[in-house]
Amino acid sequence: MILLNKFHTKIIVFKWFNLETLFSKELITLSEKERKIFFSLSKKRKKEFLGVRYALRYIGIMNLFYNEKRKPFLFPQKKYISLSHSFEKIAIAISSYHIGIDIEKFRKNKIIKVKEKFIREDESLFIHPNQEEEYLHIIWGIKESLYKLEGGLSSSFLDHYKVSPFCINKDFCISCWILKKSYSKRFSAFYRKIDEHYLVYIIDK
Structure with missing residues (x-):
């Protein structure tokens, strides 16, 4: 669901359905670093971790970068990104401006x-x-x-x-x-x- 796509900003909300199937497929695509993080998390956090990455890759984002404040951004697009998840929903905001969601x-x-x-x-x-x-x-x-x-x-x-x-x-x-x-x-x-x-x-x- 695209909620906003103007002002150099896009906001998308995903709703998960077949979670276990998606997660099992997504786990295969994790990098070595991501796998280490994944296996250190609780069951709930594992689902959130994989869910966010599946959503990002679904819209074509393969890598996230973080600044010194641990704030994510996209490169070389030079765009800011903010992420949030709660139970079956995941929200992603991408903007040319600083943004929080x-x-x-x-x-x-x-x-x-x-x-x-x-x-x-x-x-x-x-x-x-x-x-x-x-x-x-x-x-x-x-x-x-x-x-x-x-x-x-x-x-x-x-x-x-x-x-x-x-x-x-x-x-x-x-x-x-x-x-x-x-x-x-x-x-x-x-x-x-x-x-x-x-x-x-x-x-x-």
């Missing part, structure tokens, strides 16, 4: 348990109690996308990222911020719901 399956209990790790006091003020879980998933997706866009290695979701007030189903473009001691910068985040998943992306144009 996140896809998360709606899981009420889990998001409630971890909200204190990423929700600031000023953000909690605009979260409607009747839609708390939806707000939490979108805010998490925004901060995860900012993290990937920035290429941060130790950024705090509480201290370094901030989401401005918004209303679900009314505001599909949400203002958000990277806040650091040396600088602050505003971005626009976009989100949509796909089946039981929330997709968020941010392009630094």
